[in-house]
Amino acid sequence: xLSLEDxxxxxxxxxxxxxxxxxxxxxxxxxxxxxxxxxxxxxxxPLGDVAEELxxxxxxxxxxxxxxxxTFAHALNHGLLAxxxxxxxxxxxxxxxxxxxxxxxxxxxxxxxxxxxxxxxTRTPIRAAVxxxxxxxxxxxxxxxxxxxxxxxxxxxxPVRVALIAIxxxxxxxxxxxxxxAGHAAVLAGIGAALVLAGPRTYVLHAPVSPRRRCVVAAAxxxxxxxxxxxxxxxxxxxxxxxxxxAGCAPVGHAIGLTVATADGRAACGL
Amino acid sequence: MRxxxxxxxxxxxxxxxxxxxxxxVGLAVAAADAELHIAIGPATLLAVESGRDGSAATFGPGLLxxxxxxxxxxAAVAAVLSRRVx
Numbered sequence: 001x002l003s004l005e006d007x008x009x010x011x012x013x014x015x016x017x018x019x020x021x022x023x024x025x026x027x028x029x030x031x032x033x034x035x036x037x038x039x040x041x042x043x044x045x046p047l048g049d050v051a052e053e054l055x056x057x058x059x060x061x062x063x064x065x066x067x068x069x070x071t072f073a074h075a076l077n078h079g080l081l082a083x084x085x086x087x088x089x090x091x092x093x094x095x096x097x098x099x100x101x102x103x104x105x106x107x108x109x110x111x112x113x114x115x116x117x118x119x120x121x122t123r124t125p126i127r128a129a130v131x132x133x134x135x136x137x138x139x140x141x142x143x144x145x146x147x148x149x150x151x152x153x154x155x156x157x158x159p160v161r162v163a164l165i166a167i168x169x170x171x172x173x174x175x176x177x178x179x180x181x182a183g184h185a186a187v188l189a190g191i192g193a194a195l196v197l198a199g200p201r202t203y204v205l206h207a208p209v210s211p212r213r214r215c216v217v218a219a220a221x222x223x224x225x226x227x228x229x230x231x232x233x234x235x236x237x238x239x240x241x242x243x244x245x246x247a248g249c250a251p252v253g254h255a256i257g258l259t260v261a262t263a264d265g266r267a268a269c270g271l
Numbered sequence: 272m273r274x275x276x277x278x279x280x281x282x283x284x285x286x287x288x289x290x291x292x293x294x295x296v297g298l299a300v301a302a303a304d305a306e307l308h309i310a311i312g313p314a315t316l317l318a319v320e321s322g323r324d325g326s327a328a329t330f331g332p333g334l335l336x337x338x339x340x341x342x343x344x345x346a347a348v349a350a351v352l353s354r355r356v357x
Contacts, residue, residue: 233291233294245291245294245298252291255284256288259281260348265280265345266349270273271349
């Protein structure tokens, strides 16, 4: 959800070359008209200022200019060609989101999430995994905390045991998300890639690859998370620790990612 | 090749999930010194027995059957999706 106070920024891997927007990660080129270039060349400035300038230049009504600029910025962000720098305080963003969600409720839809794209260093598998971990650390920690807090409530056991299970479960959920995306990125060595966070979705964007490599890339994510889960469960079996086994169940759940129920699974199966 | 790949991925996913779940349930039951026997008809999935020397868990052939069923379902759904794409 964008506002006139926000601004756009071109993410690493996206550049303007003459009258064309070039996405080096996807090996794609998009032609841009004069108005598009006008907005793109003012990346970093508040969208309201850009709209005012655009309106003066083309003698547009201020309201029309603002709508055009916001719509274009949203389309750029939706197409993963621009990041949005949100300048409003968090509480105002939450309030605006709730207001719009209430207005959209009769249509059975939610406000479109703002996507954030960050470059991945895929020179080596380790660098790729580390850059994924950096990009996802905050989200994984937040998710792990939420899961741990929720798990603390219903588990009927001694307090210390409950705390251990909750922490282990949270760590399993958070860690598996990082490992899943790191698995995809690690097998993309030498290929341009970017990490995308769009609402609740997290995925790795990359250049087109051969069908065989596409299968490997798609399967590597769920397989990496599964590998961690199986290792944790094997350790739990050896140490006779059910709490540890519960923590391993969250990463093991990523095995569903190998089936056609998910986008990764469909890609892995060649669909 | 594609149906075989879908079957393989589905079977592996199914096997990982059912065996991991069985191990976790088995450990929890053994830790509680309880006994458990889960089966689908004649095919045992998981049996946990506790005695004086501790607990013993048996992972039955039913788990393997479930994994193969998961593979078959995945291959069937992949075939349907593949036809729709065409």
